[in-house]
Amino acid sequence: MPNAIVANDQLCVNVIRGLAMDAVEAAGSGHPGMPMGCADIAHVLWTQFLKYDPRSPEWPDRDRFVLSAGHGSMLLYAMLYLTGYDLSLDDLRSFRQWGSITPGHPENGITPGVEMATGPLGQGVSTAVGMAVAERFLRHSAPGMYDHRTYVIASDGDLMEGISHEACAWAGHQALDRLTVLYDDNRITIDGPTSLAYSEDWGQRMEAYGWHVQKCEGNDRRAVADAIQAAIEVTDRPSIIGCRTTIGYGSPGKGGTSSAHGAALGASEVLAAKEQLGLPTDLTFWVPVEALETYRKAGARSSNEREEWYARWGDSPSPTFQLGPLPEFPKPEATRNSSGKAIASIAAGSETFVSGCADLAESVKTNIPNEPAQSASNPTGRNLFYGVREHGMAAISNGINLHGGMRSACGTFLVFSDYCRPSIRLAALMHCPSLFVFSHDSIGLGEDGPTHQPVEHVMSLRAIPNLDVWRPADGAETWAAWGAALARVTGPSALVLTRQSVPQLGDPTKAALGGYAVRSEERPQIVLVGTGSEVQVALRAAEILAAEGHAAQVVSLPCWEVFERQSPEYKATVFPESVPIVSVEAGTTLGWQKYARASVGLDHFGASAPAERLYREFGITAEAVADQARRLISSS
Ligand SMILES: Cc1ncc(C[n+]2csc(CCOP(=O)(O)OP(=O)(O)O)c2C)c(N)n1
Ligand SMILES: [Mg+2]
The missing domain is CATH 3.40.50.970 (Thiamin diphosphate (ThDP)-binding fold, Pyr/PP domains)
Structure with missing residues (x-):
């Protein structure tokens, strides 16, 4: 059962609210409403349920937490700072600024403890489904090594987005019981109340997907804790807890309205909110010792477990993923x-x-x-x-x-x-x-x-x-x-x-460079470059040109990005300087100008017919490539 709610919890959640208001105010932009509304939920989660160790953000057996409503990033940053991740109060002060580790929306790889980038609504909750399926897979394939849960805070927008319908339906079908979504049911989005556009019964919808559904007062910490505990005890379904919250909780003039969503509250409203919340009005980024102690203690809850885990499993349980030896490809x-x-x-x-x-x-x-x-x-x-x-x-x-x-x-x-x-x-x-x-x-x-x-x-x-x-x-x-x-x-x-x-015409070693000559010429007059099924077209064009006495080098360019990472010297052997280039690819020609002076491609929709007929009708042919090549050779 959850630990008893300690006396300074109310102070703690108001500190979170104060940090969110102050950081957004300092930045002059941001989203104070969601962190203020969800502070109680985050407090309960981080102090009583989440398995994490701020000193070891990469611990493979940590619980995964995804803030799907990424606009509420200050909620996450406040929790990461307070619980002791490598994040300072100054990092909160530089919220949203150049070079800070507290960008506008969460980004993994920038802020320790952030599992993924969120902000495009719906992506977080859907990606979390994948994290939960990975945990289940690994728990069963390597018993003892993995045993954790996946938690999400999602907003109205997250649940409206189509992707969440797809992913939640699949999560229900898969009975991913270690997945718990805390839904910030504040009934407000940017344009106003959700009643403008959102009237389905989300609970019935999730139930129909096979989820366990609960509803509770999201600003009642005991109710939230009880609901999370109940979700943990459900072992055959994912869980969603609709937490009724007030966006901008504590803001007398803007709380409960869309004006708390995505802009600084303004100096006078911040003062009024701090007064209402019992926070000092003459201080910003105020974190009293007793609040910090509570969170740092919470942050140490799993450190023994983490140490034991590493003692047992070592530092690098990551498997490697390898492709076997190249097989023969004797036929097309x-x-x-x-x-x-x-x-x-x-x-x-x-x-x-x-x-x-x-x-x-x-x-x-x-x-x-x-x-x-x-x-x-x-x-x-x-x-x-x-x-x-x-x-x-x-x-x-x-x-x-x-x-x-x-x-x-x-x-x-x-x-x-x-x-x-x-x-x-x-x-x-x-x-x-x-x-x-x-x-x-x-x-x-x-x-x-x-x-x-x-x-x-x-x-x-x-x-x-x-x-x-x-x-x-x-x-x-x-x-x-x-x-x-x-x-x-x-x-x-x-x-x-x-x-x-x-047809089989490529070279696996050279292909790994992203681009290479499949037909080399010492002194090419023209380079014909193609990808995929059009490399054979370029090769046939080179034969036509050769019969006419023109030296055409043919390049296969399977991966532009990898090719661009090669040395300038290598690239110059593939595309020799000042030799004109014709591209051929059965797709839009826009973009081929990066390499080619003339392009054979398709700048309109296709049609229903056998493939060979389509290539002929749309002029993606060796003759067409040879025509372009001749034109460039004669004009260069
Ligand atoms: C895919 C996508 N569309 C639009 C937006 C812009 N946007 C940010 S938050 C939001 C909706 C806000 O409502 P809600 O999700 O309920 O969050 P709350 O205001 O309650 O914090 C929108 C439309 C977005 N971030 N992602
Ligand atoms: Mg909302």
């Missing part, structure tokens, strides 16, 4: 098939590698052979069936990767990468090494037609910073792509794969 095959072989190879050597798909596993080739599905009755199943929920899938997969100890791949058709995009972007921002597998990568998929044929997708993925986008040309390049993606720990990778067969 679709790169999605080569990718499926890579997934099988990784899974064979890495017990905590999991793979999943949004209801297209047979098509995208994401299934691990001879492995059961992940489920409550089979928590070490390594195939994750997400249903038709791409956005939720991508966030959940991020959560598994953020948790540590596991590596997770997930896939769908490339055209539906748009449905995953906000989570891909967040993975990149979080330096999360997620693996996104996207097949059916162009008009080469043929008869399904333009709804299913990606056009702008590869280029728009390349536009996301810190995402490595691989579009391999054949089996060997696919192997190289998987090897590089697995080795990458500083960010996510996307693998863009064909539905149709492609």
